[in-house]
Every structure is written in C-alpha cells, then in structure tokens.
Amino acid sequence: MIKDKSIFIKNIYYMLSYAFQILKQSNYEEVASEKFENAQDLFAAILSKGIAQQLKQGLYRxxxxxxxxxxxxxxxxxxxxxxxxxxxxxxxxxxxxxxxxENNLLNQILKTTIHYLLIDDGVDIERKVALKKLLVFFDGIEQMEPSEIPWSRIHYQRNSKNYELLINICYFVLDGMLQTTEKGEYKMVAVSDEHMSRLYEKFILEYYHQHHTYLTEVKAGQVKWDLVGDIAESMIRFLPIMQTDIMLRLKEKILIIDAKYYGQTLQKQFDKYTLHSGNVYQIFTYVKNQDKDNTGNVAGILLYAKTDEDITPDCMFNMGGNQIGAKTLDLNKDFSLIAAQLDKIAEDYFGKNI
Incomplete structure (x- = not known):
C-alpha cells in the first residue's frame, strides 16, 4: 500500500502522538528522532521507553x-x-x-507482547536488548496466549491510567499484526487496515482539536434523523445510529468528515472507477439529516488515506444545496505536508482569514 515504508512508519508515530498525548513527554524524545523500517520496531521502541518509565513508578498491582x-x-x-x-x-x-x-491482565499483556517482539526479525537488535532487560522484572507474571486475551474486559483505573498507551500498542502488535502460520506458529505482518483505520480516525479528530482552536466545536458527534411527525421511541430504535468520525463547527457552519482507511479507495465497474457507493450514500445521509432546515451550511467530506492507486479522489459536488465530496490524505509524505493538507481542508470550508 505504501511505497516509502520508513516515512510511513514514522507517520504512525506522529498519529499515535496525537491519539495519546503521553508520547509528547520528554522520555519519548529519542523515539521521535529515530527512523524505523518496520512497525514492530517502532512499537518495540515505544514499549521499551514506556515500560521502563512505568517500572520506576512500580508495576500496576x-x-x-x-x-x-x-x-x-x-x-x-x-x-x-x-x-x-x-x-x-x-x-x-x-x-x-x-x-x-502484579500478576494481572495488564502486566500479562505487556509480558506477552515483549515475548513476541523479541522473536521477531523486524525488531532492531538494540531494541531487543532493551526489552530483554525489562523482561527480568516480569519474572512472576504469567504469559498469555494472544488469541485468548480478553481485550473487551480491559478497563483503566486512576492508578493504571498510564497503561493506556502501552496496552494500545500491545493491541496493535498482538491483535493487529500477529498471525498464525499453517504450522500453528506466529509471525508478524503489516498492521491490519482495521486497526490503522481506528488510529487514522482518532488522529484526524485530535489534530483539529489541537491545532484549530478557533473552531466552536470539534467532536465525533451523532447526527439525529430528520423525522417528520410523531414517531414512538420504540420505533426510532430500529433506525441505525449515525455516528460521525469528525464533526467541525464554526458558528452556524458544520463540516462532517468521514475518515476512510482502505486497501482500495475506488471501486471498478465496467472499466469505470468510482467512489464506493456506500460511502457516498453515508456522507450524504449525514449531511442532509444534519442540515434539516436546508440552510446549505453543512458540508461533508470522505477523507481517504492514499493507496498505491494511480487515481486519487479530490472532488466536491453541490448535492441539493450542500457541498459533498471526497479528498485524499497522503500518509506517505513528510508529516508537515500531511498537516498542511488537513489545514487546507478546514481553511477551504471555513475561510482562510479565520
């Protein structure tokens, strides 16, 4: 999907730093300055720094x-x-x-992740040395089978809040990258689109939240159905929830962004490339129901992560009085250019003199 993996992997770090503010603390400065060839090497670097810091405070009990x-x-x-x-x-x-x-679920997940990073060829030898030193402190903690980890049961309390980034990194490794071979062994692969999709959404939301403070509102909000007449609540519950990825508001103007991270941006039918129809119907539905008074002050954008396809969507249409379209965010560029693309999307809709 990505031509220049080293740049792309570094951008995963930047995306994580927006999703998890703790990465902007001083003890992660060395990670920010390094180059990585593989995602697992990046994750190993983050874990080695984060776990070392946690050990100074003591493992969660x-x-x-x-x-x-x-x-x-x-x-x-x-x-x-x-x-x-x-x-x-x-x-x-x-x-x-x-x-x-200390032999609890959170620490068991950390130990399990360290184990699989240590036996993976994609992790730099220096990172492995650092992880081996940390493994000594997990002597009395059980290792888990990755497929048996109850991710949905994980919750954080006040004294385990620091684990949130670490466990999310473990989730990327154990649930998003680790696959079982035909021999029943494990091997590391590229981060799954499903996991990257969630990070992609959160990154865009947090980017606008941090850098576009002039906006009245930045959230992942729900759109209510514009229903006519008295409809019982028991009937409304049959309608699907319209949950937006990113909703930006400046006074009366609203921009709804639906973040899309796919292996393929376009669909092909009869030798013609088009946007995925379901995506277009979805953003159109969000916009028209949000703009129930037909003011034209609500717009919608499908923001695709760029793939290796030659055709990249960059279009806006006036659909029934509302601006709706699709744009492409190239994650295989220097991060400053990615930031500029995001800034331009907001500026084009809300105005450059904001």
Whole structure:
C-alpha cells in the first residue's frame, strides 16, 4: 500500500502522538528522532521507553483472589476443603483471600507482547536488548496466549491510567499484526487496515482539536434523523445510529468528515472507477439529516488515506444545496505536508482569514 515504508512508519508515530498525548513527554524524545523500517520496531521502541518509565513508578498491582492451605487463618475459611484436610489428618486451614499482585491482565499483556517482539526479525537488535532487560522484572507474571486475551474486559483505573498507551500498542502488535502460520506458529505482518483505520480516525479528530482552536466545536458527534411527525421511541430504535468520525463547527457552519482507511479507495465497474457507493450514500445521509432546515451550511467530506492507486479522489459536488465530496490524505509524505493538507481542508470550508 505504501511505497516509502520508513516515512510511513514514522507517520504512525506522529498519529499515535496525537491519539495519546503521553508520547509528547520528554522520555519519548529519542523515539521521535529515530527512523524505523518496520512497525514492530517502532512499537518495540515505544514499549521499551514506556515500560521502563512505568517500572520506576512500580508495576500496576490489583487484588487477586487466591486459595491456599495455611497453618493460620487468613481471609475467609473454605469449610468443605478444610474438612477434607481434617479427614486426611492434615492440620491445615483452607483459606480464600485477596492479595495485591502484579500478576494481572495488564502486566500479562505487556509480558506477552515483549515475548513476541523479541522473536521477531523486524525488531532492531538494540531494541531487543532493551526489552530483554525489562523482561527480568516480569519474572512472576504469567504469559498469555494472544488469541485468548480478553481485550473487551480491559478497563483503566486512576492508578493504571498510564497503561493506556502501552496496552494500545500491545493491541496493535498482538491483535493487529500477529498471525498464525499453517504450522500453528506466529509471525508478524503489516498492521491490519482495521486497526490503522481506528488510529487514522482518532488522529484526524485530535489534530483539529489541537491545532484549530478557533473552531466552536470539534467532536465525533451523532447526527439525529430528520423525522417528520410523531414517531414512538420504540420505533426510532430500529433506525441505525449515525455516528460521525469528525464533526467541525464554526458558528452556524458544520463540516462532517468521514475518515476512510482502505486497501482500495475506488471501486471498478465496467472499466469505470468510482467512489464506493456506500460511502457516498453515508456522507450524504449525514449531511442532509444534519442540515434539516436546508440552510446549505453543512458540508461533508470522505477523507481517504492514499493507496498505491494511480487515481486519487479530490472532488466536491453541490448535492441539493450542500457541498459533498471526497479528498485524499497522503500518509506517505513528510508529516508537515500531511498537516498542511488537513489545514487546507478546514481553511477551504471555513475561510482562510479565520
């Protein structure tokens, strides 16, 4: 998909730095100045810095329920097991108690990710040395099978908030890059489009939030259906939720951006290349329902990440009084040019003298 991988990989770092502000802290400065040939090498660099920083503060601990046979009472008594001990003439008490432990899901994910980065050829030897030094501190922590990690169960508390970036990096590696071979082993591949799509959306949203502070509102908002007449709430729930990726507002003007990260931008039919019809219908629906008074003050853009296709969409149309179109963001360029493209999109719609 991308011709110059080294530049593209560096742009993943910039995108992550917008999605996770912690990357802009001083301990990640060395990562920002390096060049990377592979995504896994970038992720290894971020993890080695982030985990080292976390170790200075101490690994996250949480209460884990344990069952042990002890000489003295601790926690709650497990009566059935204690009776079995007495029958076997063991003068021990079966106890159930909670104990603060580092052997929890968050640290298990970190250890598992380190393991797979260490055996991958795409990680630089210096990065592997740094990760091996960190692995010593995970001696009492269990390693997991990547396919069995319950990602949906992960939640962060006040004392584990620093783990959010680290676990998201692990998610990119273990869920987005690691694939099972025919022999049942694992190998690292390119980051999946699904995972990059989510990062792409969040990056664009945060870019406008940080650099276009003149805007009245920057959010990923929902568009309400412009329904006529009294309709029961029980019926409305059958309509799909219209969730925008990025919604920019300046006073009465609104620009809805739908971020699209695909392997192919265009569809081909009868030797003719066109935008994906579903994408066009989607952005058109968002715009027309948002502009229920037909003011023309709402516009919509499909913002595609550039692929290696020769044709790249860059067009705007007046559809029923609203500006709707498609543009392409080239992630294979220097980041300053990417930023300029995003700035121009806002300036073209809201005005250059803002």
């Amino acid at each position: 949480e209460y884990i329920t344990k069952n042990e046979t002890l000489s003295v009472m601790r926690g709650k008594l497990d009566m059935p097991e204690t009776i079995r001990n007495r029958i076997q003439r063991k003068q021990k008490l079966a106890c159930e108690f909670d104990e603060l432990s």
